[in-house]
Amino acid sequence: MFIRIDLNSEETLYSQLSNQIKYGIAKGYLKPGEDLPSVRGLASELGINLHTVAKAYNRLKEEGIININRSRGVKVSKQVLTNRGTDYETILHGKITKLVSEGICHGIEKDEFMQMVEKIFDGLEGEQK
Amino acid sequence: MFIRIDLNSEETLYSQLSNQIKYGIAKGYLKPGEDLPSVRGLASELGINLHTVAKAYNRLKEEGIININRSRGVKVSKQVLTNRGTDYETILHGKITKLVSEGICHGIEKDEFMQMVEKIFDGLEGEQK
DNA sequence: ATACTGTTATATAAGTAATATAACAAGTAT
DNA sequence: ATACTTGTTATATTACTTATATAACAGTAT
Known part of the structure; x- marks a missing residue:
């Protein structure tokens, strides 16, 4: 594990x-x-x-x-990665809002944040299949 | 308030x-x-x-x-929005990783996530000054 | 002096986190 | 059939966190 x-x-x-x-x-x-x-x-x-x-x-x-x-x-779950819960977007929106607010308070800029998200996504999503 | x-x-x-x-x-x-x-x-x-x-x-x-x-x-703080803590990037990286992982499990795709982040940033950052 | 700040100290009640044992119910393996 | 494995339920205990309530303290204004 x-x-x-x-x-x-x-x-x-x-x-x-x-x-x-x-x-x-x-x-x-x-x-x-x-x-x-x-x-x-x-x-x-x-x-x-x-x-x-x-x-x-x-x-x-x-x-x-x-x-x-x-x-x-x-x-x-076999449907994981493809099937989304009905109101998950709302939950995610709230969580991202919190994180972005905090980031702004710490002087993180939009570009920097977006690049971080992109890198993290690329580091994860590639490996599935 | x-x-x-x-x-x-x-x-x-x-x-x-x-x-x-x-x-x-x-x-x-x-x-x-x-x-x-x-x-x-x-x-x-x-x-x-x-x-x-x-x-x-x-x-x-x-x-x-x-x-x-x-x-x-x-x-x-007067330095809020401009001054960042030394290791805040590390903390933020961890938090984003958690959120992106969860998002992927719920079938959220990179583009969708990124667009959400961008919209949230635009909805916040505009209003400061 | 009076009134306002945040802080400290104590106490209490309720909830959560994590552990420990034990037993149960339903399936699988031999 | 017996034994073993599965998650679940029940009970109990310990420790910690959350939130509240009062009261007092130490500065700093007016």
């Missing part, structure tokens, strides 16, 4: 986990339909509690990014 | 507050050097506790966005 947990981070463990799984999917480390480790498996691999993993998985499920089946386990 | 607090939001009150102040600065509602309301004043205007406002203000101070003076009150 590519996941690394930082016990000293401000970010909660389950949030680190779900964010890194999103990153893994975007980067292509995890393909649509692919299996994810069991809650117990991943928990023991990372040295954390199974409920913490379960919580991360359930957040991702609510976002439609993974599917959980009581006895078949956890898989990356 | 342009600030609106949502008591039912997932986001904490002090986080809503500091984010909306960042937005206000980016949008030009608040100019560099301008006074912000006193902790008691803003707290009573919003119907929340003065310590909650103080916490939001202190986060913004740690980010270098505002200045707090024990008896002169709170002002928007």
